[in-house]
Amino acid sequence: MLRCRGWSPLAAAAAAAASSSSSPSSRERRADLLDLPPDEADVVIIGGGIMGWSIAYWLKKNDTEQDMTVLVVEKDPSDYLLVAGDPPIDIQFNPSGYLFLASEEGAAVLEHNVRIQREEGAKVSLLSPEQLKKKYPWMRTDDVALASCGMENEGWFDPWTLLLAFQKKAKSLGVIEYCGEVTSFGMTSREVTTFEGQRAHLSHIRKVHIKIPNSPNTFSVAPGMVVNAAGAWSGSVAEMASIETGEPGTKSVYKLPVEPRKRYVYVFHCPAGPGLACPVVIDTTGAYFRREGLGGNYIAGCSPTEEEEPDIQDLEVDHGFFQENVWPKLAQRVPNFESLKVKSSWAGYYDYNTFDQNGVIGQHPFVRNLYFATGFSGHGLQHSPTVGLAMSELILDGKYKTIDLNVLSFDRILNGKKALERNII
Ligand SMILES: Cc1cc2nc3c(=O)[nH]c(=O)nc-3n(C[C@H](O)[C@H](O)[C@H](O)COP(=O)(O)OP(=O)(O)OC[C@H]3O[C@@H](n4cnc5c(N)ncnc54)[C@H](O)[C@@H]3O)c2cc1C
Incomplete structure (x- = not known):
């Protein structure tokens, strides 16, 4: 892993001037140089949403040597409303069970889901239509075959507050944020022969090019690793790494099947x-x-x-x-x-993951220093604390330790093996 030298304003200034896409006036250049990110970072996280900030927080928390440079790049400045000196975060958790109703057709899937949830220690009850009617007399139940309801540790919360909490804590641990849009990558590539005798290209992202806000110029950061946590736009970010377009499930092409819905x-x-x-x-x-x-x-x-x-x-x-x-x-x-x-x-x-409506998490099989945390298809909030922890383990230790998320790796898209999420709402 790249352990980068410290943040050097002079080097950054020189790099900024060198990487400018046009010849700016000296006034423009002076403005650009304010608050530039470091010219190298161990991990560049693209996207300052809840996933990006959760990964950043866990990386710093689990970095025992505390010398890792983590940079979060976010293109949308309206995402930054943090007020310094805020009182302790209250995410306004409102305990309440999730009540899933199943028709005759969906009852087997519901039962299967509940079995898995119980195996993992969740307290979930199954309700017959009669029990349902008794508990919720205001509900029509004549077309319901079965229902499940969480009995503890379920509810809803304020997502924005949780995002700010991750962001605030991550920054207090030394994560650097930069408001700018990642527009392209500088890559190197070499041809290899796979075990199956096929030719493939192994690539590496050497530069992350970031457009400086309110400026015609770009700035480049040399990353150790890059995390694509760009949410609905992560498909466009994947394309920057020349991840080819094509149908998922076919061996030769391996598009990231995530799009905005x-x-x-x-x-x-x-x-x-x-x-x-x-x-x-x-x-x-x-x-x-x-x-x-x-x-x-x-x-x-x-x-x-x-x-x-x-x-x-x-x-x-x-x-x-x-x-x-x-x-x-x-x-x-x-x-x-x-x-x-x-x-x-x-x-x-x-x-939205058009392949199997589930997260795509972990290292890309061919772009070796590119990691993904995207495709959550409407479930990213609830997954963000765990995915952040798991990603930090994968990046710091090279393997999952707390929870094995290999089933959600990019490889499944190449192999056409769906990890289908049936309960997208
Ligand atoms: C209506 C609705 C209801 C939902 N309900 C739930 C729910 O009940 N439970 C649940 O768990 N989830 C829910 N979700 C899903 C959840 O909100 C998302 O999964 C989650 O917010 C995704 O977080 P993220 O950090 O991955 O992506 P985002 O929050 O989209 O963050 C990605 C960030 O990347 C930035 N970015 C993109 N491209 C670039 C670039 N090139 N350079 C720099 N920055 C870039 C974007 O500006 C953005 O801020 C819901 C979503 C919607 C729309």
Whole structure:
């Protein structure tokens, strides 16, 4: 592993000037040189979302020699709202079970999932339709064959607060952040023969080129390792490493099958709704809802079908989608939801793995110093603490120690072996 020399403003200045994509004026150059990152880093993490910051935190926490340079590069400056001197972080955890409802068709999968969860020590109960009706009398249960409900350590929390907590702690441990967009890589490559006798190219990222904000110039960092934690945009970052495009599951091509998919969340008011007793309900139809606060408000959503996938150019909310695709499902499950008022809504991008809707985690088989933590398809928040820890072990120790995530490696895409996530919502 590259153990880089310390942050040198002079070297950085020289490198910045040398790597400028055009000839800036001296005024521009002076502005560029402010707050530049180091010219070398052991690990460059592309993406300052929850995954990037969790990986950065765990790397520094587990770096026993405490001399590793970790750089997080984030292109969106609006992601940085941290106020120094904040009180201890409260992620506003709201304990509540996740209630999954299964139709006759889905009951076997639900049972299978619960078996695995119990084997791993989770306390999850299975409910018959009768038990369900008794516990939640406000719910229609005649089309439900089986339900599962978490009994402890489940709930929801404020994701932004958790992200800030990881960021704050990681920075306090010495992680460097830089606000700029990674636009390309400098690579070297050599041809090798695989065990199967095929020719392949092993590559290495030698330079990470970062566009300096409000400037025509770029700055280059020499990385030991690069982590692609660019969420919905991680497919574009993978392409920068000349990871070819093509269909997943074929041996010769190995595109990262992750793309942005727009998803809506609707907040509605329903005074006659289930109230405090409302868990997170995942309906047989894939629609979900839960209580939001204590004033008769709820949030809900539903993933569109492949044919209904909305355009991803902007984050406009489609209100017709609620009327036609979400509300009928809610009202079918909870008759009192027939009368409700939508108060607000928002949209975001899933980092959607089109291959098997699961995370892609770990080292790339051919670009040897490129690691991935992406493709979580709507589950990245809950996975971020564990993935960060596991990635830190993989980078620092060369293997997973706490939890084996090899099943989610990039290799499965080459080999066409799906680790299918069936409960995407
Ligand atoms: C509507 C909705 C509901 C969700 N609900 C849940 C839920 O209930 N539970 C759950 O676990 N998850 C949920 N998720 C998913 C979760 O929000 C994501 O999986 C998670 O936020 C992904 O984090 P990330 O750090 O991997 O990616 P992001 O948060 O997308 O961060 C990636 C960052 O990389 C930056 N970046 C990209 N390209 C570059 C570049 N070239 N140079 C520099 N920076 C770059 C981007 O600006 C971005 O900030 C939901 C998502 C949505 C949209």
